[in-house]
Amino acid sequence: MMNNKIKFLQIGTELAKDHVFDFVKDKDIEIGVLVEPLKEYEESIMECYKGLKNIHLEQVAVRHDHIMEQSFFTSKLHTGIGSFNRKHLITHRIPPEKIETRIVNCININDLFDKYKLYHLDHFFIDTEGFDADILLELNLSKYKIDHIVFEFVHLDGSQMAGGPKTKKLFNYLKSHGYSISNSKSKFNMEARLDA
Numbered sequence: 001m002m003n004n005k006i007k008f009l010q011i012g013t014e015l016a017k018d019h020v021f022d023f024v025k026d027k028d029i030e031i032g033v034l035v036e037p038l039k040e041y042e043e044s045i046m047e048c049y050k051g052l053k054n055i056h057l058e059q060v061a062v063r064h065d066h067i068m069e070q071s072f073f074t075s076k077l078h079t080g081i082g083s084f085n086r087k088h089l090i091t092h093r094i095p096p097e098k099i100e101t102r103i104v105n106c107i108n109i110n111d112l113f114d115k116y117k118l119y120h121l122d123h124f125f126i127d128t129e130g131f132d133a134d135i136l137l138e139l140n141l142s143k144y145k146i147d148h149i150v151f152e153f154v155h156l157d158g159s160q161m162a163g164g165p166k167t168k169k170l171f172n173y174l175k176s177h178g179y180s181i182s183n184s185k186s187k188f189n190m191e192a193r194l195d196a
Contacts, residue, residue, distance in 0.1 A: 005030035009118060011062050011135070012127035015041055015079060016048035019186070020125045029054045033116050037061040037072060037104040038082060056116065062128065063106045064138035072104040083129035109135050113144050121146045127189075132156060133170045141177040146194065149179070153190040 005028045010020045013036040024032060032055045034045060039059060049055045061072055061084070074082040075094045083089060089099050113119070124146045126132050132151040156167040171181055179192040 004028055006122045007031045007118065007120065008123040008125070009033045009035070009112075009116075009121055010125040011035040012125075012129070013041070013045055013057075014038075014082075016045040021048055023123070025052065031116065031118075032056065033058060033112075033118070035060065035062055035112070037106075038074060038102070041079075058107070058112065060105045060107045060112075062109050062112060062135055064109060064131070064134040066108050067106050069103055070106050072102045073099050074102060075099050081129055083131070085130050088130050109139050110143075113139070119144055122148065124149045126150070127152045133166045136170055137173055141173075148194070149174075149192040150184055150189050151192070152188055153184075154188045 006024065007030050008020075008024055010033070013020075013034040016034065016036075029052060032049075032052070034049070034055065035058045036042075036045060037060055042057065042059065045057055061070060063070065070084055072082060072084060073086045073089050075089055075098050078089075078092060078094060081089055081092050081094070086099060086101075090096060107115075113121075121144065126135065126149070128135060129152070133156045136149070136151060153167075156164075156170060174181060174192045178195050180195055181190060181192050184191045
């Protein structure tokens with residue numbers, strides 16, 4: 001009998017009331033890992049996912065390297081934008097005086113996959129405000145099989161920039177591991193699906 005349970009990972013969960021929750025809320029979840037470094041979002045995330053089984057909240061920022069702590073920039077003016085890059089918030093029209101600096105714990109992307117034994121993942125959603133390409137390029141796709149990846153396309157080469165060298169490098173990396181890349185329902189995202 002086929003196992004219809006899903007395994008998913010979301011990096012950049014924020015308040016959790018989003019397309020990922022809408023997608024998984026009616027599914028049979030084997031494991032769901034939500035990653036959000038800002039502690040003040042914990043209550044909203046846990047309230048949103050209340051009643052769903054096998055959900056884990058990891059309150060760290062995911063990195064492409066092995067830095068364990070990092071400055072993280074955020075603002076109460078816009079809860080959806082937190083980044084390692086202060087200029088990213090300014091590009092989103094947040095006044096510099098309204099930007100807060102936090103020190104957050106970090107984990108390498110491969111260490112996160114190992115911690116939760118995510119050697120096969122059905123769905124991976126990532127939105128790290130300008131660091132999606134760095135993280136995906138670090139992810140060992142020879143070790144981890146991911147059927148479906150949704151990533152934020154619009155910032156792959158910098159804030160509000162895509163289509164440059166980092167975008168091309170990421171697309172080549174994904175294609176070399178058997179992925180087809182297509183547009184997503186959201187104009188800001190793209191999807192990569194592992195070819196059968």
